[in-house]
Amino acid sequence: MxxxxxxxxxxxxxxxxxxxxxxxxxxxxxxxxxxxxxxxADSVDDLGDRLLVRRRGVEISIALNDIERVSKQWFKNPDHIALQLRRPTVFGSRIVFVAAMSPWHGFGENEILVDLRRRIGRAGGWRPTSG
Incomplete structure (x- = not known):
């Protein structure tokens, strides 16, 4: 049965x-x-003139003028921000992290990206390309 x-x-x-x-x-x-x-990266903390990056238990500090370029990776939600460094670190020459979402997500540029570009430009790092 x-x-x-x-x-x-x-x-x-x-x-x-x-x-x-x-x-x-x-x-x-x-x-x-x-x-x-x-x-x-597990976390990226803003220390004013430096960024504190943590990934898998390793922690490094990166000066803003050591960042060559800041960009946003397309088709990622929430936004992934990539930092291209002048000199390689233990994480390599590129660090990618997830940006905190704002209430206005989807309406214009990410506030963290804009702020980082502005501050890194003042520190002698990233320069916007014309054209």
Whole structure:
């Protein structure tokens, strides 16, 4: 009797291949999310003339005039801000972090990006290109 019950219940579920395909899809989705966020800094704190960057237990301080360029990565929500450095650090020559969202997100430039560009320009770092 139990074998008949199992066949009836099992007939209501999709084939094993469909379940395996769904499992593989969600596994790839999770791995893709992990890979796409692996390079992000854990935190970036503003210390006035320096930025304190933490990533995986390592902490470094970067002077604003050591930053060559500040840019926003497109098609990322919330905004990812990339700092291109003049000299490589233990994190490499590029640091990417997730900017805090403002209530006006989606209406114009990110306030953190604009403020960093302005301050780094004053410190002798990033210069906007014309054209």
């Amino acid at each position: 139990p074998a008949v019950y199992w066949r009836v219940v099992r007939a209501d579920f999709p084939d094993d291949q469909v379940l395996l395909a769904c499992f593989a899809f969600f596994t790839l989705l999770c791995v893709g999310q992990l890979v796409s966020s692996w390079h992000l």
